[in-house]
Amino acid sequence: MRTIALIAHDGKKADMVTFLRNNLTLFKRADIALVATGTTGGHVEQAGLTVQKVLSGPRGGDAQIAARLAVGEIDAVFFFRDPLDKHPHEPDIAMLMRLCDVHNIPLATNPATAELVFAGLLAE
Ligand SMILES: O=C(CO)COP(=O)(O)O
Numbered sequence: 748m749r750t751i752a753l754i755a756h757d758g759k760k761a762d763m764v765t766f767l768r769n770n771l772t773l774f775k776r777a778d779i780a781l782v783a784t785g786t787t788g789g790h791v792e793q794a795g796l797t798v799q800k801v802l803s804g805p806r807g808g809d810a811q812i813a814a815r816l817a818v819g820e821i822d823a824v825f826f827f828r829d830p831l832d833k834h835p836h837e838p839d840i841a842m843l844m845r846l847c848d849v850h851n852i853p854l855a856t857n858p859a860t861a862e863l864v865f866a867g868l869l870a871e
Pocket residue numbers: 754755756757783784785786787788802803804805808809834840
């Protein structure tokens with residue numbers, strides 16, 4: 748079972764939904780579990796997928812996902828960041844990205860990279 752974390756800033760949520768819809772059949776595979784920050788998770792559900800939702804990002808959701816990946820519970824993070832907007836929880840975002848590097852967890856910050864990482868995960 749592979750677990751993928753899905754996170755998208757508000758300006759990138761539409762991109763996340765498009766990415767999920769384009770890969771819906773593959774995401775529905777029984778051996779892939781999804782976890783998402785709160786608001787992103789709602790969009791994931793609307794796209795037709797089952798997802799475990801944690802808190803919204805600004806309320807600590809990024810930190811929850813970071814804690815889980817630090818103990819080996821998450822295999823990849825698809826985090827569609829909006830580089831053109833400010834975020835009050837920037838320290839949490841930086842922490843999540845840092846822990847991906849500390850623990851060598853694939854981190855895709857845009858759909859093009861996510862396509863490649865997802866294909867790699869499926870090929871394993
Ligand atoms: O803020 C986020 C990531 O930093 C995303 O949080 P939401 O999915 O709750 O909008």
